[in-house]
Amino acid sequence: MGNCIVPYCDGPKNTNVRWTLPAVCFVWQTAMVILFGAFVRYNKEVDAHWPETKIHENITSDIENDFYFRYPSFQDVHVMIFVGFGFLMTFMKRYSFGAVGFNFLIAAFGIQWALLMQGWFHHIDSTDGMIKIGVENLINADFCVASCLIAFGAVLGKVSPVQLMVMTLFEVTLFAVEEYIILNLIHANDAGGSMVIHAFGAYFGLAVSWVLYRPNLKESSQLNGSVYHSDVFAMIGTLFLWMFWPSFNSAICKHGDGQHRAAINTYLSLAATVLTTFAISSLFQKHGKLDMVHIQNSTLAGGVAVGTAAEFMLMPYGSLIVGFFCGLISTLGYIYLTPFMERKLKIQDTCGIHNLHGMPGVIGGIVGAISAAGATESVYGQQGLINTFVFKDDFKHRTPAVQGGYQAAAMCIAVSFGIGGGILVGLILRMPLWGDPTDDNCFDDEVYWEVPEEEDSADPVLQYNNHTVVNKHAEVTETGFTVEQH
Amino acid sequence: MGNCIVPYCDGPKNTNVRWTLPAVCFVWQTAMVILFGAFVRYNKEVDAHWPETKIHENITSDIENDFYFRYPSFQDVHVMIFVGFGFLMTFMKRYSFGAVGFNFLIAAFGIQWALLMQGWFHHIDSTDGMIKIGVENLINADFCVASCLIAFGAVLGKVSPVQLMVMTLFEVTLFAVEEYIILNLIHANDAGGSMVIHAFGAYFGLAVSWVLYRPNLKESSQLNGSVYHSDVFAMIGTLFLWMFWPSFNSAICKHGDGQHRAAINTYLSLAATVLTTFAISSLFQKHGKLDMVHIQNSTLAGGVAVGTAAEFMLMPYGSLIVGFFCGLISTLGYIYLTPFMERKLKIQDTCGIHNLHGMPGVIGGIVGAISAAGATESVYGQQGLINTFVFKDDFKHRTPAVQGGYQAAAMCIAVSFGIGGGILVGLILRMPLWGDPTDDNCFDDEVYWEVPEEEDSADPVLQYNNHTVVNKHAEVTETGFTVEQH
Amino acid sequence: MGNCIVPYCDGPKNTNVRWTLPAVCFVWQTAMVILFGAFVRYNKEVDAHWPETKIHENITSDIENDFYFRYPSFQDVHVMIFVGFGFLMTFMKRYSFGAVGFNFLIAAFGIQWALLMQGWFHHIDSTDGMIKIGVENLINADFCVASCLIAFGAVLGKVSPVQLMVMTLFEVTLFAVEEYIILNLIHANDAGGSMVIHAFGAYFGLAVSWVLYRPNLKESSQLNGSVYHSDVFAMIGTLFLWMFWPSFNSAICKHGDGQHRAAINTYLSLAATVLTTFAISSLFQKHGKLDMVHIQNSTLAGGVAVGTAAEFMLMPYGSLIVGFFCGLISTLGYIYLTPFMERKLKIQDTCGIHNLHGMPGVIGGIVGAISAAGATESVYGQQGLINTFVFKDDFKHRTPAVQGGYQAAAMCIAVSFGIGGGILVGLILRMPLWGDPTDDNCFDDEVYWEVPEEEDSADPVLQYNNHTVVNKHAEVTETGFTVEQH
Numbered sequence A, B, C: 001m002g003n004c005i006v007p008y009c010d011g012p013k014n015t016n017v018r019w020t021l022p023a024v025c026f027v028w029q030t031a032m033v034i035l036f037g038a039f040v041r042y043n044k045e046v047d048a049h050w051p052e053t054k055i056h057e058n059i060t061s062d063i064e065n066d067f068y069f070r071y072p073s074f075q076d077v078h079v080m081i082f083v084g085f086g087f088l089m090t091f092m093k094r095y096s097f098g099a100v101g102f103n104f105l106i107a108a109f110g111i112q113w114a115l116l117m118q119g120w121f122h123h124i125d126s127t128d129g130m131i132k133i134g135v136e137n138l139i140n141a142d143f144c145v146a147s148c149l150i151a152f153g154a155v156l157g158k159v160s161p162v163q164l165m166v167m168t169l170f171e172v173t174l175f176a177v178e179e180y181i182i183l184n185l186i187h188a189n190d191a192g193g194s195m196v197i198h199a200f201g202a203y204f205g206l207a208v209s210w211v212l213y214r215p216n217l218k219e220s221s222q223l224n225g226s227v228y229h230s231d232v233f234a235m236i237g238t239l240f241l242w243m244f245w246p247s248f249n250s251a252i253c254k255h256g257d258g259q260h261r262a263a264i265n266t267y268l269s270l271a272a273t274v275l276t277t278f279a280i281s282s283l284f285q286k287h288g289k290l291d292m293v294h295i296q297n298s299t300l301a302g303g304v305a306v307g308t309a310a311e312f313m314l315m316p317y318g319s320l321i322v323g324f325f326c327g328l329i330s331t332l333g334y335i336y337l338t339p340f341m342e343r344k345l346k347i348q349d350t351c352g353i354h355n356l357h358g359m360p361g362v363i364g365g366i367v368g369a370i371s372a373a374g375a376t377e378s379v380y381g382q383q384g385l386i387n388t389f390v391f392k393d394d395f396k397h398r399t400p401a402v403q404g405g406y407q408a409a410a411m412c413i414a415v416s417f418g419i420g421g422g423i424l425v426g427l428i429l430r431m432p433l434w435g436d437p438t439d440d441n442c443f444d445d446e447v448y449w450e451v452p453e454e455e456d457s458a459d460p461v462l463q464y465n466n467h468t469v470v471n472k473h474a475e476v477t478e479t480g481f482t483v484e485q486h
Helices: A002-010 A020-039 A050-056 A066-091 A096-122 A135-155 A161-185 A194-211 A217-223 A228-250 A257-283 A292-305 A316-343 A353-373 A382-389 A400-429 A460-484 B002-010 B020-039 B050-056 B066-091 B096-122 B135-155 B161-185 B194-211 B217-223 B228-250 B257-283 B292-305 B316-343 B353-373 B382-389 B400-429 B460-485 C002-010 C020-039 C050-056 C066-091 C096-122 C135-155 C161-185 C194-211 C217-223 C228-250 C257-283 C292-305 C316-343 C353-373 C382-389 C400-429 C460-484
Strands: A040-042 A130-133 B040-042 B130-133 C040-042 C130-133
Touching: A020 A040, A020 A096, A020 A161, A020 C257, A020 C316, A040 A096, A040 C316, A050 C382, A066 A096, A066 A135, A066 A228, A066 A292, A066 B066, A066 C066, A066 C228, A066 C257, A096 A130, A096 A135, A096 A161, A096 C228, A096 C257, A096 C292, A135 A161, A135 A194, A135 A353, A135 C257, A161 A194, A161 A400, A194 A292, A194 A353, A194 A400, A228 A257, A228 A292, A228 B066, A228 B096, A228 B228, A228 C228, A257 A292, A257 A316, A257 A382, A257 B020, A257 B050, A257 B066, A257 B096, A257 B135, A292 A316, A292 A353, A292 B096, A316 A353, A316 B020, A316 B040, A353 A400, A382 A400, A382 B050, B020 B040, B020 B096, B020 B161, B040 B096, B066 B096, B066 B135, B066 B228, B066 B292, B066 C066, B096 B130, B096 B135, B096 B161, B135 B161, B135 B194, B135 B353, B161 B194, B161 B400, B194 B292, B194 B353, B194 B400, B228 B257, B228 B292, B228 C066, B228 C096, B228 C228, B257 B292, B257 B316, B257 B382, B257 C020, B257 C066, B257 C096, B257 C135, B292 B316, B292 B353, B292 C096, B316 B353, B316 C020, B316 C040, B353 B400, B382 B400, B382 C050, C020 C040, C020 C096, C020 C161, C040 C096, C066 C096, C066 C135, C066 C228, C066 C292, C096 C130, C096 C135, C096 C161, C135 C161, C135 C194, C135 C353, C161 C194, C161 C400, C194 C292, C194 C353, C194 C400, C228 C257, C228 C292, C257 C292, C257 C316, C257 C382, C292 C316, C292 C353, C316 C353, C353 C400, C382 C400
Parallel strands: A040 A130, B040 B130, C040 C130
Antiparallel strands: none
16 A cells, blocks of 8 residues: 555655654754753752751641642643543544654653743742742643644644644744743633633644645545544543543642632533533434534533633532533534634634634633632632632732633633734745645545555455455456457 | 435334434433532532631641542542443444443433432531532542443443433432432441442343343344454453452542552452453353453452442452452353343343343442451451441441341342332333334444444555456446447 | 364364363462462551551551552553553454453453562561551552563463463562562662563563574464554553553652652653654654554653663653653664564564563663762752662661662663573473464464454445445346357
8 A cells, every 4th residue: 555655755745754754853852851951950849858848848748749739630631631632633534643643742742842931931940040840840731732732633634743843842832921921921810721721722723724724625535534443442532531621620720629629610511511512413413313523522622611710619500501501512613613614714623623622712711701700708718719819929909800801811812822823833834845745645644654554454254255256356357258259 | 324224214213313312411401500500519628718627627738638538539430430331332343332422421411410319318518408519429420320321231222312311310310319228327338339339220220121122132133243343442441440440449438548448459359350250251162262241341340249348358368259259150140141131031131231230239248248247346446447337426336247237238228229210210211202223223323323434445455446346347247238239 | 264263273282271271260369369368468557457557656647548649650550551551462453352351361360479479578567477468569569560561562472371371470470589689688779660670571571482482473474463443552552651651650659759750750751752763763664654563662661761760860851861762772673673583583572572671671770770879969968868769777878889789780680580580481381281372373363262253244334335246246247148148
């Protein structure tokens, strides 16, 4: 099969990344080593001086080390990034290697670059100018990479690994800036990153996809679909994202009630989303048959939309309401909006990230703004209000109402950063030197992977069938000839 | 292929759930929103007033929040419910969508309804009459749903999603009552739910399957089997259930030694089960070949059977003995009992839940009763005995011997509730309005799912073959014609 | 297909394990029950006397129970052992059952035997001569089994389950001795087991494979390869190993900074490995196409190599450097070394464990020795140095430089134990009574498993096509006949 794609390789577009991909990987990894050597050290809970720290800060037990508050959540988030996002995108019949493999590559690079970028903005130790990292930094790096993987979903199957590396480099950089503005300058609250991660990542990816629009893509459309088992693989991604989303939204919340509340709100929101997703999926299909695309994606929208407000006193029923409407909107998006965007707006959104991350992210921002504006001391308690919204230091005079306004502003910033950055990066990716595939090569692992010979060779019986078929032909054609010899 | 099942759709049975499924989902989810609004709030460890709670109850550190004792176990249980049970049932060649998809749907609905039902029975806050939830409630909700998914295993492939939603509604309700009687009134101990979850769920499902007996099911039997890759998918479910079972049995145990002991007992019991399962599977097959059905299911029996006694001083060897016999009995059940039940008792048990949950659940109840009756102060310590069996308040005068009797009684109640409830609910499900499939449609995703076109289109080489085949025909037939034109 | 392998069964080699496999399983599991009854009890953190222990040792909270320090890491390690190793080996087109199934069997047996062997060497309670177990023992048992599964990778597809059980019995025994010498006598540090687990396991497996060399194996080589979906299954194993490796290396580290540091070092090392693996894989393939074999395996080498030094002050950039070179070396190993070893050294290494565990394990030992020798009080702090290297009791006068020497010695011991033990056990496995497959049977599940009938029967449409094909033929041939009847 390898040779059957050679013509494409020799065609106008050269998909051979034999030099560019290794070059990018080596150069960037080397840069990481140097920069980490120059700037990154362990924070006081990771450093071997911890015994002395315990004495100074009069910490009685090792269990108070932040590691024990956050490591289980970190591992859940880690699974979401690598297995969740990776397998969610394996749904296509011949792009599973690219989905899970490139997801792996850009996430592994992204977390390193994110540790540096986020470190420079948030975790510089004033005493020695070094970035001090601990488990919370790992979680934030995973979060940052999530936004890159969301964007990956929009261009899945249409770009080369080199383009993905370039996109990740720029997106992580932009993310760190946007995050700094939203969390530090505006002092908005976004525990689960509805705005910072999802809205930003989604609109960034959509903008890139718009710039890279491929008018003749339909040609390879027969590969742009699933097969039975690839849909089952995708459910692995869906379920790990769905199950661990409570950890995602609670991972960097305040110790104690903050993490506890965020987990419960997310759990409830996601449960409600599943029911409305199934309902809409069945209602809008002929014969009321369910569509795997909706089940794989829209069931997760509730987790996105409850992200910003996850730590707030949203109340159990509030979470259910958020989930209820997100399942509904997200599924309708797949049915009506995605085709419309492709036809009219020339945005080809392979995984429909606009329905899974874009709209739910914006909804999350709005829910966050409203629930923040509505926060009262009677509901939160005096101390609780201060803790939850961190009305301290420069912000100790901020009121919930004002906070609500800033939350709304944050949402607009996230979206604008996404669109603006996406267009910019998209233009860079249009340069003809990144080895992207031709329209006929899209959604095909053959281009960048050594793909094993056809499945059926695994299946002697099927081989046998084909064999007999061939024999039969021989004989038949022979008959044909003898006839002509009449 | 869609059209090839239309005849069935137009047949006596209408499997079109386009109106019923969305209706049920919307109505029930709306009801959940209203009921949660009226009855459910956060408990004191989740509420933003936590800082004040810490002062009142003089809690020194946030790490004492129950979240940190139970959240890791909760996430493991969560994985068992959605990936474990979901993928365990993907073994059939054309019912993987239904297995993992409907598992997802009923679990997501069930946990919401369970939070309400269990809340009303166990977690009403007397001060304001509200249900106060925390992470432990989430675990209990997942537990309750587990019993529904067990029952799902018995009717897998033979019912419609609407029937499953109805079954879940009633089963969760019955579960809460049964659980209340066993844990509160009888004050039995059932950490891992051998009785409350497994025995109840299994006999409930078997009773439903008995009422819904399909005498002519053999017809579609060619779909009632696995293919190579579907068996591998099922192993994902098996392994996640097997690995996380120690978390399942220890999730709601007492803090400290309770959780620690339950995890170790379960770990050991499961290890022993694996060996005896492999032994019996090989011993009873021709040529000593292993059967995937046994490996996928019977290896888990030890986790079920050690559930009730997991928190007791069962001793490591005690756990091994339990696992040893369960692997043996469960595998023999698959070989002899399941066929017998189908032929003689007219119980069609798709996944063989009687061997995986039914018998082991009963064994678990018996083991629990015996080990409770045999508990002594020398083994547990005075305080340990009180802690483990909660001999406090109304029950402070109860002796281990008496407790053993109550444990046995609890087991009988669980089974009777299962059988009785199952028959009742089965009769409801027999009503002709739920869109269940005809015998010919059973075990076929085509009925309720949009299934992608055939696998082989994923395989250019095979396509190529087919292509040439068609061409050859054309040419040949042509020859045929030209001949006739002679 | 079942019957087509009968001739082999009747051939010189008898692969029928109907009596041997059950016998081994029953005898050994019974032995486990007896030995656990005689020797194994709960330790004080698991025992119901814990309330009294708390008072004696003046422990203020249940959260101080070691369970809460280690259980989340234990569960991650558990997933690596059963899903990680199991699925990593499912890459072959017709050996997925054997890979995941036998992995399950030997791991379940190995952990029991490991609890005993390691207990006798490390956890004998002098007061009553009993082995006292807790969660840390479970982790160590899983670690021990990891070395067996590594060795399994070298002989995958070429041995019978009985041989695997025998190999595991001996390997666990040897492991416990080697571990005792390295950790207790030499007092080397090996948190992640680069030497004790990986180097030992790899060279053990390679030695076994060398003794069991099959000169004519090429014959069945068409089965010794992957198909599209089996490669995707293998990625499940790869990713769970990759994601949870930080838990593996930190699971038994000291509480607090030790676990925290080990997790971060591993996280960084693994990230760097991914980039260099992708780079080399693309650079050395024609058309720069990526090879799934490299992505599935070499991306993990960084986790192995950082194991010994994970708990040291390796510094973030140090971890990146280790990962950088391991991805490079491991991938080159797959491209050049593995074929060389098979041709010249007569070592058939099915999974290339020498590249994934062998070389990286040795590198890990060297990195450990160097970083230990270079440890200074200024970097670790006085107390930190003592804590990290446990310079206490008999070893309180040992200096970092000396420790470095002992680390290097430990590495040599691990490798020699592996090679020596492997040859020994290999000779035992060559005895003709274990039911190993003929060369033609290698890498084929048919030999030891009931394999379901061919995949395509799962696909009505394909069946339909075949059907019509046949019809067409019929008709065409008829035409042919009618012609001849002219």
